[in-house]
Amino acid sequence: xxxxxxxxxxxxxxxxxxxxxxxxxxxxxxxxxxxxxxxxxxxxxxxxxxxxxxxxxxxxxxxxxxxxxxxxxxxxxxxxxxxxxxxxxxxxx
Numbered sequence: 001x002x003x004x005x006x007x008x009x010x011x012x013x014x015x016x017x018x019x020x021x022x023x024x025x026x027x028x029x030x031x032x033x034x035x036x037x038x039x040x041x042x043x044x045x046x047x048x049x050x051x052x053x054x055x056x057x058x059x060x061x062x063x064x065x066x067x068x069x070x071x072x073x074x075x076x077x078x079x080x081x082x083x084x085x086x087x088x089x090x091x092x093x
Contacts, residue, residue, distance in 0.1 A: 007019065007022065029066050031063075031070065031075075032063055032064045032065060032066045033064075035060075035063055035064055035070075035078060036064040038079075038083050038085075039060075039064075039082075039083075042082075042083055042084075044082070045057075046060040046061055046064070049078065049082045049083075052081050052082045053074075053077040053078050053081040053082040054077065054081070055074065055077075055078075060078075063078075072089075075087060
């Protein structure tokens with residue numbers, strides 16, 4: 001069974017409330033994991049990253065551990081000021 005088939009069976013097809021909640025949760029998890037991975041690649045502690053982008057260590061921790069949703073404006077600061085990168089977003093329809 002593929003992952004897509006498993007999700008269809010356990011959570012319903014795309015468009016159903018239960019499935020969309022699952023997908024949204026995964027995106028949140030993925031974002032936290034990406035920030036964590038980028039921070040480690042840059043050799044930064046949570047405190048150092050927080051200082052660079054004007055937030056707190058606990059806020060960075062909550063984002064990385066998917067306890068706190070991150071605003072796009074804050075994500076942009078983390079990527080640009082904290083990592084020296086450029087945030088690129090896309091919408092798929």
